[in-house]
Amino acid sequence: MSARDPRPPRVLRALLDRVLPPGPVRDGLAGDLDELYAERVQRRGRVRANAWYARQLLSAARHYRLKRPRSRPTSEKRPTTMLDSLARDIAYALRNLRRAPGFTAVIVLTLALGIGANTAIYTLLDAVVLRPLPVPEPEQLVLVTPSEGQGWAYFTNPLWEEVRDRATGFTALAAFSETNFNTADGGLARRVRGQYVSGDYFTLFGVRPALGRLLGPADDVRGCPAVAVLGHGFWQSEHGGRVDVIGTTIRLDGKPFEIVGVAAPGFAGPEVGRETQVYAPLCSEAVITGSQANLDARSRWWMRVMGRRDPSVSIEQLRARIKSIAPDAYAATVPPNWAAEDKAGYLKRTLSVFPAETGLSDIRARYASALGMLMGAVALILLIACANVANLLLARAASRQHDVAIRMAIGAGRGRLARQVLTESALLAVLGAAAGLLVAHWGARGLVALISTDSFPVSLDLSLDARVLGFTALVTVVTTLIFGLVPAWRGTRVSPQAAMKAGGRGVAEGHSRFTLGKALVAAQVALSLPLLVGAGLLAGSLRNLATLDPGFEPDGVLAVSASLSRAGLEPEARDVVWRTVLERIRALPGVRSAASAYRTPVGFGTWNDDLYVDGFVPASPRDAVVWFTAVGEGYFATLGMRLVAGRDFDASDGPNGPKVAIVSESVAAKFFGGESPLGRQFRTKRGDTFQDPVTIVGVVEDAKYASLREDESATVYLPVAQQMAGTAWLTLVLRAAGNPLSLVPAVRQVFEEVQPAAMLEVTTLEAQLARSLQRERVLALLSTLFGGVALALTVLGLYGVMAYTVARRRNEIGVRIALGADAPRVVRMVLRDVVRVVVIGVMLGAAGAWVAGRLVRSFLYGLEPVEPSVMAGAVVLLLAAALGAGLRPALRAASADPVAALREE
């Protein structure tokens, strides 16, 4: 025997020391057991040796403790302070967890999933919805709106100038307009996220220059020079943070702008999720478009206004003040070409202010309710995870009753033991939370990647700040309490004598009672049901939208948006460029057909107008509104849209020809009541004036216009040649024989040869449609993921409980088999238990599923919030998964050896 012989587990040895009276007995027996233990490890292995040692320990406890009056542990061993005892508890808990790595890993992973998902969603919610803008005194910021509400916040430049000059009660007031600048020098466009800003913009947000100077009121005058300030991130990524960037030139939509400064890091625009990369003065919009027209336009609403409230003025006072200047501001800016009725309405408009501490956000508008919903989903997952952990801890508490009994036997009080169990739970929660933070870190970034697109890159500050950490801590504490208390209470509710009986069978749960473990699993089923139903509804809606016939064939279509604004051409010359380019593109190998258009379906740039048809009386003012677009010859063929009647546009529909149009089937049905609209006419209005009548020459089948979700797609198609003569920009659509993206180099080459100054942006129609369903896809993906996690956790919990129950009932089942029960009967008996748990869970969860349906209602398409098929699918899925999980324990029960079971009885 050497000093390196295996030693019994430390905790058991320490326990033995405490069990035995000091002196010869302790010394002798402990030494003997060490010696024998080493021998036993060699003969029988460590596991058996440990079991043997534990039995030895029990025997020592029985002989040396239970017979004498119970006493407190000897005084020199007793922890002296709370901290001291806490440290002991933690050390003890750590040792316990290390000794059961599988158990610890499952619990920590389960918690990490629950806590991580919660923190990830909360991080996003915080970044998008809750966190104030990173500016000094953000609570003073207000959004100024040209109406009573917050819904519409856009100003025309003349209206903004009136408000700026009249408003009081602000320490700063600024207007800004988000735009995408193209910084390329020609060829394919390179978009940067830019902002036109008024003179007080940087003062308003308290931004300091990192380099050079920022823009001030002096830059914000009509005819201002073309100067620009770079955002900090852009300066770092694009210019490598070089200081000599000041004074150099950046091209914005082809026009040279002098870089005069770089903004300090932190604030990157009031639009949360959109990082401004280049700032230019409002007045420089005229530089880019080459005219003052937009600055003077009285019906072009393109900028928003924010202000900083003077702290001595309350928000109500400020609202009253701004309201009082509204009549004068509107009177000075009436759009001259509006109809009289509309002008009267314009004069009645008002102004208001709203707190804007957290800034503005398009992604907030698009995702706030979705994030709220996801928050609910992950909260349910956390509850399910907690139930799982509680179940695991319960099973463990049962298996550790011997240990607890010994501790009680040697004088530990229930409170002390409960504290120890709680410490272990808390430790697990801390480990789970730490792992959860990792999950959250990656999860939140993954989510942002999911909601980002090429045209809307989302940049959010996802650093884990005190709020997120606080939230995680809160979740952790609640979790600990939830799953720690039950096992602590049950685990210490044993009588030492009962627990010490062989195998602890005396305290087994009997028969198929509805135990706490099963109740927890039923709760898990109840919590999973809404998640599965929600996932089913959202995934079903996505499928409905994705498989919907949009009225055109998006596969194989390339869309090229081109701009000639830099070429400096006269309108006539532009038309020549468009014609030449289109001819040469049509001749490219691999191009089946090509056409020009104002826009592509389900893309940007919607256009609607009132349609006036003799004999049609609109039921309401909205009733006569239809979509408009302009398309060239061959557009319908290229998009795979069928002409139902009449003809396509052709060369005769030029600027000087008679005005013609093609209408969609629903326009024909609605405005012409089933008669053929061919040869009939309609008109539109500009202000109070009717435009020339337009003759309908064709009818085409309906196609989605603005979004796949729209119900009404009534569209009027006008010829590009008549509607957009001399245009500086146009979209070309190409149907490719193969992969449309493979045509991009050839298309670039055509433009390069015809007009090198042209700037291009390309996408496929398929990608555009996919982008339009991005939110639906994100929601379907996440809800399915969460539903899957919930299902997996529930199945795991069910499996654990059934396996445990079957193990506990081994003897009873053995007796049944001995009395003639065959295997199928035993399997049925166990599975009946499973079904009972699921049925109870489903009944409890039905109400939750109903609520889930209501909550996701606004995201649904072609499905009702309460969809029997989805509900039934979720229940069947749960039941099937549950039976699958119960099968293994059931089979094990059926194969129980009655003789072996009875021998132990």
Place this chain on the structure above:
Amino acid sequence: MPNLRPNLGEFEHLVLATALRLKGQGYGATLVRELEERTGRQVLGGALYATLDRLEAKGYLVSRMGEPDPVRGGRPKRFVEVTPAGVRALAEQREALLRVWEGLESILEQA
């Protein structure tokens, strides 16, 4: 007929006899080994020590502690030696058992 005082329990009897066999060199671990080998059943240390304590209290054996042994975690061995009273008790017990068994062996063999 001598006065028989069968005041040794079965386990006490086994332990005392084994200690006698080990001739004063027996201690906990060797007693356990010897007992397990000869009886084929597992011996629990707590029971053994409680029994040793009882036997010592009855004056049937004495124990002495050895030197602290590093390979036993610095713990000394508790050697036990049977006292003359212990030997006498064993002898009496044996005698009593033999008498009880007189004439019964043949039945056992037939069974």
